[in-house]
Amino acid sequence: MAEIPLLSHRSRSAPLAWRDGEPISALKFLSDVRALSERLPPAGHVLNVCADRYRFAVGLAACLVGGRATLLPPTHTPEVIRQVAVFAPDAVCLTDDARCAIDLPKVYSDADSQAPVTPWEVPAIDARQLAAIVFTSGSTGVPVPHRKTWGRLAACVRRGAERLGLLDGRLHALVGTVPPQHMYGFESTVLLPLQSGNSFAAERPLFPADVAAVLAAAPRPRALISTPVHLRALLATDIELPGVDLIVSATAPLTAEMAATAERRFHAELVEIYGSTETGQIATRRTAATDRWRLWPGVSLDEGDGPTFARGGHLEQRTALCDVVESVGADEFLLHGRMEDMVNIAGKRSSFAYLNHQLNAVPGVVDGAFFLRAGENLAATGVARLAAAVVAPTLTASTLTERLRERIDSAFLPRPLIFVERLPRNSTGKLPRQALEALIAEKG
Amino acid sequence: MSDEASLLMEQAPLADVGLQREIAALFVRALNLEVPAEDIDPDAPLYGEGLGLDSIDILEIALLLSKEYGIQLRADSEQNQQIFRSLRHLAEYVAAHRTK
Numbered sequence: 001m002a003e004i005p006l007l008s009h010r011s012r013s014a015p016l017a018w019r020d021g022e023p024i025s026a027l028k029f030l031s032d033v034r035a036l037s038e039r040l041p042p043a044g045h046v047l048n049v050c051a052d053r054y055r056f057a058v059g060l061a062a063c064l065v066g067g068r069a070t071l072l073p074p075t076h077t078p079e080v081i082r083q084v085a086v087f088a089p090d091a092v093c094l095t096d097d098a099r100c101a102i103d104l105p106k107v108y109s110d111a112d113s114q115a116p117v118t119p120w121e122v123p124a125i126d127a128r129q130l131a132a133i134v135f136t137s138g139s140t141g142v143p144v145p146h147r148k149t150w151g152r153l154a155a156c157v158r159r160g161a162e163r164l165g166l167l168d169g170r171l172h173a174l175v176g177t178v179p180p181q182h183m184y185g186f187e188s189t190v191l192l193p194l195q196s197g198n199s200f201a202a203e204r205p206l207f208p209a210d211v212a213a214v215l216a217a218a219p220r221p222r223a224l225i226s227t228p229v230h231l232r233a234l235l236a237t238d239i240e241l242p243g244v245d246l247i248v249s250a251t252a253p254l255t256a257e258m259a260a261t262a263e264r265r266f267h268a269e270l271v272e273i274y275g276s277t278e279t280g281q282i283a284t285r286r287t288a289a290t291d292r293w294r295l296w297p298g299v300s301l302d303e304g305d306g307p308t309f310a311r312g313g314h315l316e317q318r319t320a321l322c323d324v325v326e327s328v329g330a331d332e333f334l335l336h337g338r339m340e341d342m343v344n345i346a347g348k349r350s351s352f353a354y355l356n357h358q359l360n361a362v363p364g365v366v367d368g369a370f371f372l373r374a375g376e377n378l379a380a381t382g383v384a385r386l387a388a389a390v391v392a393p394t395l396t397a398s399t400l401t402e403r404l405r406e407r408i409d410s411a412f413l414p415r416p417l418i419f420v421e422r423l424p425r426n427s428t429g430k431l432p433r434q435a436l437e438a439l440i441a442e443k444g
Numbered sequence: 445m446s447d448e449a450s451l452l453m454e455q456a457p458l459a460d461v462g463l464q465r466e467i468a469a470l471f472v473r474a475l476n477l478e479v480p481a482e483d484i485d486p487d488a489p490l491y492g493e494g495l496g497l498d499s500i501d502i503l504e505i506a507l508l509l510s511k512e513y514g515i516q517l518r519a520d521s522e523q524n525q526q527i528f529r530s531l532r533h534l535a536e537y538v539a540a541h542r543t544k
Contacts, residue, residue: 205519209518229503345500
C-alpha cells in the first residue's frame with residue numbers, strides 16, 4: 001500500500017458534499033483543492049480552523065496534495081496558539097471567518113471559489129506521508145503532538161465505514177454535529193466519507209431546529225454523526241425529527257436507555273464508536289443491545305497491571321488507552337471509566353495535571369487545584385463541570401476567570417471557583433477529595 | 445448593523461424586568477451557575493466574558509427557550525448575535541417571539 005487515493009468516489013459527478021441540500025461534486029472538490037493548494041505556502045504546517053466542513057475538507061486535501069501537515073490542537077485559546085507557533089514556526093492559519101482572531105499568518109478559504117475545472121484525476125497520496133498532527137493537552141502544560149500518517153488514518157476509517165454499514169454501494173449523506181477539528185469529527189465526518197465514496201453536509205448544525213433542517217435537506221440514506229450532549233438536546237425537543245438511516249455517537253459513553261430512545265425517535269440503529277486521539281477509532285457497539293465493544297478487525301488489547309494498550313490494525317505502535325477496560329473474549333471489551341487523571345467534559349478531553357498547571361501559571365495564583373465534585377455535580381445539561389479551589393488574595397473571581405479563559409477551553413472553566421486562604425493539603429502535599437468536598441460545603 | 449439589529453437594541457431598555465428575572469432564574473437553575481439570579485447584570489454579555497456561558501450552555505438555553513416559551517433558535521438567524529448580547533436582549537427577543 002504505497003499510495004492511497006485522496007478519495008474513493010468513482011465518477012467526477014458523484015456528490016462528495018452537500019450545502020443547503022445542493023450537491024457538490026467530486027470534480028468540483030478536486031478543482032477547489034488544486035486552487036487552494038496553489039495559495040498555501042509550499043510546505044510546512046497548516047492550522048485548519050474552517051468551520052464549514054466542506055472548506056475544512058478542501059483545506060485538508062490541499063495540504064495532502066502539497067505535502068503539508070494539518071495541525072489539530074484541542075482548542076484555540078491564545079495560549080495554545082502560542083504553543084502551536086512554537087511547535088511549528090512556519091504554521092499558517094486556514095480560516096473561513098473574516099473576523100478570525102488567531103494570531104498566525106492567515107490564508108482565507110473562499111466562500112464560493114470559482115476554481116477552474118481541472119481534469120478528473122484523483123491524486124494518490126503516499127501512505128507514509130504525515131497527514132495530520134493531533135494534539136492532546138498532556139500533563140506538563142505543553143500540548144503533546146500525535147503524528148498521523150495518511151495510510152493509517154485511511155485504514156482506520158475504512159474499517160469504520162465497513163463496521164457502520166456505509167460500504168453497501170449506496171451513497172450515504174453524513175450530517176455531523178461535531179466540528180471537523182475534533183478527532184471524532186475529523187475521522188467520521190471528513191476522512192470517512194472521502195475514503196468510502198460517501199458524502200457529507202458542509203453545515204455543522206448545533207440547535208435542534210438546525211439539525212432537523214440540515215438532516216431534512218440531505219438525501220437518504222443519511223446518517224447523523226453526533227455526541228451524547230447533542231443527542232440529548234435533540235431528543236428533549238418536541239420538534240418533528242426527520243427520519244435517518246443510522247445514528248452514530250462518540251466522545252462519551254451513552255446509556256442504553258438513551259440509545260434506545262434515540263433509536264425509537266429516529267427509527268434507526270444507533271452505533272457508538274470508541275476511540276481516542278492517540279489510537280484513532282478502534283471499536284463500536286450497538287448500545288441499545290449490548291454493553292460490549294467490538295474491536296476493529298486486527299486490533300487487540302494488552303492488559304497488564306498498568307494501563308491497557310491497543311495494538312495491531314492501523315495502529316503504528318502499542319498505544320495506551322485513557323480508560324479502564326476489561327477484555328471479554330478475543331475481540332470484545334467492557335468500559336469501566338476513565339483513568340484517574342483524565343477529564344472529559346462534553347467530548348473535550350484534558351487532564352487534571354494540565355489544568356492545574358495552567359491555573360497555577362496565572363500571575364497572582366499562589367496555589368490552586370481543579371477537582372470533580374462527588375456525584376459529579378450534573379447540571380440539567382447532563383454535563384458535569386469542574387470545580388476549583390484557589391489561593392489568590394490579589395485576584396477577583398472575574399479577573400481570574402478571564403486569565404484562565406486565555407489558557408484553557410471554556411468547557412473546563414471552574415463552576416464553582418472557590419477562593420480560600422489555603423488549600424487543605426495533607427503532609428505529602430496531596431489534596432484529599434473529602435477535604436475539597438468539605439470546602440465546597442462550607443463556601444458553596 | 446442591520447435595521448433589525450438596531451431596532452432590537454433600541455427596544456432593549458424597554459424589556460420586561462419580570463421576564464428578565466424569570467429567564468435569569470431558569471439559567472441559574474439549569475446551568476448550575478454560581479451567581480444568584482438577581483446578581484446577573486442584565487447588560488453583560490452571556491457568551492464568553494460576562495456570564496461566561498459556552499456552547500454547551502447555549503445548547504441548553506435553546507432547549508429551555510423551546511420548552512418554556514415555544515421558541516426554536518436557529519443558528520443562521522441574523523438576530524442570534526443580538527439575542528446572546530445580554531439578558532436584556534434575550535428577554536426582549538423572548539417577549540417578541542414566544543408562542544407560549
